[in-house]
Amino acid sequence: MLIVNIIDILFYRAFLSKIYLTAGVDYRFLSPDAVQELAGLDPPADAVLVQDSYAGCDCRDLLGTIREVGRKAGRELPTLCLRPFEEGAHQEHHACQILGPEVIPVNRLTLAGVLAELKAAAQARQPVAGPRKILFVDAGRTLLHVVRAALTSSGFRVVSARNAEDALALCRRHAFELVLTSVLLPGMSGLELCRKLKEDNAGPYLPVVMLSSSDNALDMDTAFNYGADDYLLKSFTAEMLSxxxxxxxxIAERKRHNKILVVDDSKLTREMLRHNFVKNGHCVLTAENGAKALEIALAEQPDVVVTDIEMPEMDGYELCERLRKHPELRNTLVVIMSARGHASDIKRGERLGVSRYFVKPFDVEKMHLVVEQLLGESYRHIKKEHEHVLSSMSALITALEARDEYTKGHTARVSRMAMRLGRAMGLGERELRNLEIGSNLHDIGKIGVRDAVLLKPGRLSPEEYAVIQEHAVIGAEILRPIASLAPVLPLILLHHERWDGRGYPTAISGEDIPQGARIIAIADAFDAMTTDRPYRKGMPLTHALGVIRDEAGRQFCPICAEAFLAMLDGEAAAVSEDLADEPA
Ligand SMILES: [Fe+2]
Known part of the structure; x- marks a missing residue:
């Protein structure tokens, strides 16, 4: 859910940010004179909060704009009016009266409750997501058992078909995430099934993995020629399959997010390319000339622009020049397709940072492969940047730990233990990546906690403890501007929640706490218990494991605790060694 705040008091912003982060609500701030931007937000706003003090200005205009945005979205946009903190409970404030009865007055005590209701309403508008489905096609039942065991634990529902005809019928009725099919099937072969799925599929891109007992290179090539995305020998293990x-x-998710902008004044070329890219799972935009393309690029920020050169209004070279000059578009990948194939044209393209130059007529399939290759390279580059962000943040953690010698190595130990637990619990690759970042950055908010509290030897007073608790919110706030870290924020914000709901900062409980945050909570507590502090010695390992056992179902998630204890069972000696390796 996105709530837009028409507000300009800095103090209110900090106060609201904390409430929104705690409520798990996305938010944007707009200054009152930028209220028109409300209409162009993507995703659109689910609610608007206005600052009470705008009562003296043009509140009615503001409300008119908000109503207009709601009307365009086909529903009323709930509007909240933030009342002053010191206001009495019975006093109806001036602004709320001016704005009208449909405006919901809120203050610091009531905002969280109103947000919970709005969030539930926003969620109710979303389509209900069930378990993701995978179709397995094989005449026998032996492999089905292995496939179910491997994929059910990762949260998938495996639907099976014994032949290609049944599989095609199932694909028409259900949305599958992936199809796993044997090459040899009674009747229509798995290869033919794959070809039909790829050719007839009008829905989202559907990856097909062929299963075969043959490791013959020719058989593998044939499968790829029929459109298979991968080839797996039937001797696979559950781990390999998952x-x-x-x-x-x-890859499928990445493709869904990649935007390709095709620019050509020939409708035939645009449609031919659009069809090919869509068939392969990409999101495609089209424009008939450079000027239109620039407009679309500004609004949509495509990952690749595939453009012709000779077009009316603005040609491909000018489009390229304009893209290079724009701060947010200057790194857009550009591929040129043109009937002009002189060396001077190609050189001009090179100077403009064009990635590839195709001379018309060209092989559409080759164009698709080149674009996929460019997108893959760009993805790897983004991943590298992600790692760079992680290492920069790690440097901050090192700086944080340098303030307090007793916490030295804490982050690395927590991260290592959280990753071991995550792997033992069978987390997928993406969850593990998020866990690695989340566990490394879980305490980054302590940067914002003053020395007198952070470094205080001995027990903290309730006030000081409250200051320390702020670090979860501060950490999430520090990292919020980095878009690529969005999936990690809940892990940082919620790593001090308890299974029984007595944790902080939100006091949510049970499975409402993300699994990664529950894992970090155990790794964090285990490290805190086993490490020496200025006012106490670290607990012996067996004692700490006993606490985890006792607190399963209270402080800790019982499933994570059980997996943690099972993981360390019989490994006590190895763990002791592990801890002994750390710098003092
Ligand atoms: Fe923490």
Whole structure:
């Protein structure tokens, strides 16, 4: 849910940010004179909060704009009016009266409750997501058992078909994430099934993995020629299968988010390319000339622009120049397709940072492969940048730990233990990546806690403890501007929640706490218990494990605690060694 705040008092912003982060609500701040931007937000706002003090200005205009945005969205946009903190409970404030009865007055005591209701209403508008489905096609039942065991534990529902005809019928009725099919099937072969799925599928991109007992290179090539996305020998293990499936789902998700902008004044070329890219799972935008393309690029920020050169209004070279000059578009990948194939044209393209130059007529399939390759390279680059962000943040953690010698190595130990637990619990690749970042950055908010409290030897007073608790919210706030870290924020914000709901900062409980945060909570507590502090010695390992056992179902998630105890069972000696390796 997105709530937009028409507000300009800095103090209110900090106060609201904390409430929104705690409530798990996305938020944006707009200054009152930028209220028109409300209409162009993507995703659109689910609610608007206005600052009470705008009562003296043009509140009615403000409300008119908000109503207009709601009307365009086909529903009323709930509007909240933030009342002054010191206001009495019975006093109806001036602004709320001016704005009208449909405006919901809120203050610091009531805002969280109103948000919970709005969030539930926003969620109710979303389609209900069931378990993700994978179709397995094989005449026998032997492999089905292995496939179910491997994929059910990763949260998938495996639907099976014994032949290609049944599989095609199932694909028409259900949305599958992936199809796993044997090459040899009674009647229509798995290869033919794959070809039909790829050719006839009008819905989202559907990855197909072929299963075969043959490791003959020719058989593998044939499968790829029929459109298969991958080829797996039937001697696979559960681990291999689950890795392969998560790899393909990652690629499919990446493709869904990649935007390709096709620019050509020939409708035939635009449609031909659009069809090919869509068939392969990409999101495609089209424009008939450079000027339109620039407009679309500004609004949509495509990952790749595939453009012709000679077009009316603005040609491909000018489009490219304009893209390079725009601060947010200057790194957009550009591929040129043109009938002009002179060396001077190609050189001009090179100077404009064009990635590839195709001379018309060209092989559409080759164009698709080149664009996929460019997107893959760009993804790897983004991943590298992600790692760079992580290492920069780690440097901050090192700086934080340098303030307090007793916490030295804490982050690395927590991260290592959380990753071991995550792997032992069978987390997917993406969850593990998030867990790695989340556990490394879980205490980054302590940067914002003053020395007198952070470094105080001995027990903290209730006030000081409240200051320390702020670190979860501060950490999430510090990292919020980094878009790529969005999936990690809940892990940082909620790593001090308890299974029984007595934790902080939100006091949510049970499975409402993300699994990664529950894992970090155990790793964090285990490290805190086993490490020496200025006012106490670290607990012996067996004692700490006893606490985890006793607190399962109270402080800790019982499933994570059980997995943690099972993981360390019989490994006590190895763990002791592990801890002894850390710098003092
Ligand atoms: Fe913490």
């Amino acid at each position: 890795k392969k499936v998560s790899e393909h789902l990652d």
